[in-house]
Amino acid sequence: xxxxxxxxxxxxxxAADAGLLVVAAAFVLPLAWVVLSSLDPHADLRVKAPDGLxxxxxxxxxxxxxTFTPLLNSLILCGSATLLTVVCAALAAYxxxxxxxxxxxxxxxxxxxxxxxxxxxxxxxVYALFVRVDLIDTxxxxxxxxxxxxxxxxxxxxxxxMDGVPKELEEAAWTDGASSLQSLIRxxxxxxGPGVAVVTVFSFVMMWGNFFVPFMLLLTPDQMPASVSINxxxxxxxxxxxxxxxxxxxxxxxxxxxxxVLIARRLGGGFALGGAVKG
Amino acid sequence: MTTTAPHTDLGKTPGxxxxxxxxxxxxxxxxxxxxxxxxxxxxxxxxxxxAYCVSIAFxxxxxxxxxxxxxxxxENFTRAFGDEAFLNAVWLTLVFTVLSSLIGxxxxxxxxxxxxxxxxxxxxxxxxxxxxxxxxxxxxxAGFLLYAFFRREGTLNAILDWLHLPSQNWLFTLPILAxxxxxxxxxxxxxxxxxxxxxxxxxxxxxxxxxxxxAGGRRxxxxxxxxxxxxxxxxxxxxNTLQTLSVFGLIWVMTRGxxxxxxxxxxxxxxxxxxxxxxxxxxxxxxxLLLLVGSLFSLVYLRLLRTEV
Numbered sequence: 001x002x003x004x005x006x007x008x009x010x011x012x013x014x015a016a017d018a019g020l021l022v023v024a025a026a027f028v029l030p031l032a033w034v035v036l037s038s039l040d041p042h043a044d045l046r047v048k049a050p051d052g053l054x055x056x057x058x059x060x061x062x063x064x065x066x067t068f069t070p071l072l073n074s075l076i077l078c079g080s081a082t083l084l085t086v087v088c089a090a091l092a093a094y095x096x097x098x099x100x101x102x103x104x105x106x107x108x109x110x111x112x113x114x115x116x117x118x119x120x121x122x123x124x125x126v127y128a129l130f131v132r133v134d135l136i137d138t139x140x141x142x143x144x145x146x147x148x149x150x151x152x153x154x155x156x157x158x159x160x161x162m163d164g165v166p167k168e169l170e171e172a173a174w175t176d177g178a179s180s181l182q183s184l185i186r187x188x189x190x191x192x193g194p195g196v197a198v199v200t201v202f203s204f205v206m207m208w209g210n211f212f213v214p215f216m217l218l219l220t221p222d223q224m225p226a227s228v229s230i231n232x233x234x235x236x237x238x239x240x241x242x243x244x245x246x247x248x249x250x251x252x253x254x255x256x257x258x259x260x261v262l263i264a265r266r267l268g269g270g271f272a273l274g275g276a277v278k279g
Numbered sequence: 280m281t282t283t284a285p286h287t288d289l290g291k292t293p294g295x296x297x298x299x300x301x302x303x304x305x306x307x308x309x310x311x312x313x314x315x316x317x318x319x320x321x322x323x324x325x326x327x328x329x330a331y332c333v334s335i336a337f338x339x340x341x342x343x344x345x346x347x348x349x350x351x352x353x354e355n356f357t358r359a360f361g362d363e364a365f366l367n368a369v370w371l372t373l374v375f376t377v378l379s380s381l382i383g384x385x386x387x388x389x390x391x392x393x394x395x396x397x398x399x400x401x402x403x404x405x406x407x408x409x410x411x412x413x414x415x416x417x418x419x420x421a422g423f424l425l426y427a428f429f430r431r432e433g434t435l436n437a438i439l440d441w442l443h444l445p446s447q448n449w450l451f452t453l454p455i456l457a458x459x460x461x462x463x464x465x466x467x468x469x470x471x472x473x474x475x476x477x478x479x480x481x482x483x484x485x486x487x488x489x490x491x492x493x494a495g496g497r498r499x500x501x502x503x504x505x506x507x508x509x510x511x512x513x514x515x516x517x518x519n520t521l522q523t524l525s526v527f528g529l530i531w532v533m534t535r536g537x538x539x540x541x542x543x544x545x546x547x548x549x550x551x552x553x554x555x556x557x558x559x560x561x562x563x564x565x566x567x568l569l570l571l572v573g574s575l576f577s578l579v580y581l582r583l584l585r586t587e588v
Contacts (some may be wrong), residue, residue, distance in 0.1 A: 016394040034357060091313035116576065121566045
């Protein structure tokens with residue numbers, strides 16, 4: 001009995017391995033294309049062994065106009081908006097987590113409701129509104145909107161992480177005369193470091209990859225972040241240089257992949273962010 | 280860590296009869312002060328646009344050279360339901376959501392999570408890494424990769440040629456299928472992560488007991504695993520659907536909604552009406568409908584979480 005169970009397990013493991021490898025093979029093809037094409041002097045649209053390895057594609061795109069300005073724009077846009085989101089979320093989460101009030105529950109339900117609203121749907125009215133109040137095509141307007149759109153989820157996550165920090169430590173600080181703000185900054189936030197990291201990285205990654213918001217709210221080419229400027233490879237430059245497009249995709253994607261790896265490592269278990277997302 | 284959020288209480292309120300006074304410290308108003316920046320930001324940039332959305336959905340606001348817009352009542356909505364392009368977009372959104380979210384991401388994610396429990400560690404890590412990478416990539420990059428994959432000269436046709444199967448121009452003949460597959464490629468990781476976490480919470484003894492009793496794999500899945508993770512399934516379906524409803528960049532990059540509107544889901548239709556046809560009022564009415572559908576799903580999602588608390 002034990003033996004048959006064991007051998008059945010081995011067969012099953014092999015079957016599972018085979019199944020997973022088939023899916024992995026299908027999923028890896030587009031990724032393989034982007035890596036191989038970026039190194040290929042004659043890249044086209046299909047996965048193939050490169051005709052010799054070259055860094056020319058990277059050389060060609062690493063100019064201020066094509067890469068550095070858009071990436072800097074992305075950094076300013078997403079960095080500022082993330083900072084704003086995290087600060088507002090930490091401040092807002094504190095009373096929600098620490099004090100009992102009859103407004104907490106309705107407030108949190110509203111926040112949770114807002115986390116799942118399709119932001120895409122309100123972009124047309126946001127555009128019209130921004131035209132009316134003269135925020136269209138401004139970095140700060142876009143930053144404010146980015147922060148607001150990410151805020152419900154950030155508050156929700158931060159509040160849940162903050163609930164995990166025991167209240168007793170703070171109460172000691174209160175009796176020593178520390179204000180709420182002091183105990184938030186000195187005691188609570190340091191204790192929930194990984195939580196703050198998750199919220200920060202998650203907000204940043206979401207904004208870094210977001211195409212629709214800057215596409216709608218920014219008009220001047222000089223202000224465009226990488227998520228929008230990448231489309232220029234198709235439009236204005238005539239023949240599409242697929243090798244360069246692939247190289248740009250890699251340069252643009254690397255920061256978020258690194259951030260993901262960083263955060264996944266730090267929280268132990270590679271899938272921590274997925275778990276956080278579920279909340 | 281995964282299901283922490285749904286289980287945490289939503290700020291339990293003390294019963295109305297027993298308003299617990301704070302023992303020490305500042306008054307309620309001062310304590311609520313840190314909420315201000317967040318609330319202001321949310322009111323101005325989230326609630327504001329939504330209210331504005333409701334108000335201009337009933338006007339004939341246009342993008343260009345219009346002195347003033349006027350109230351037209353439900354005209355935008357009656358127009359939408361008589362507009363074949365709108366009905367086409369609704370249908371395609373439905374197809375896109377069912378194919379890529381309900382069937383694709385959800386089922387594939389569950390299958391991957393289930394297989395990962397039995398597979399050897401290197402295979403598990405490798406597959407997990409690849410699938411998650413597809414998810415972490417920026418939306419537009421994912422769009423380009425899948426565009427290259429499905430193009431006439433692309434990888435998919437190269438493989439079909441090699442297998443001596445008929446190849447075709449996928450983005451032209453079956454664009455909605457291509458973008459649905461693209462969405463599966465991009466979004467399956469989320470379901471996989473949710474289900475991996477859910478399956479980990481099933482006590483080992485239960486599955487082992489069933490196995491010793493001679494229940495086969497399929498029966499164990501159907502009678503034990505699925506009922507035990509049904510809440511995760513509901514949550515996952517809801518979040519997947521909401522995410523899929525608002526996909527814009529992926530489709531925009533791959534097909535621009537074309538050819539001839541054959542992959543034009545509601546977000547793309549809304550964009551086209553508002554900006555290519557300059558009908559902001561009409562586009563907003565469509566946006567409002569999308570927002571309503573999203574809110575409905577959102578409310579159901581809240582109910583689901585609440586029963587879990």
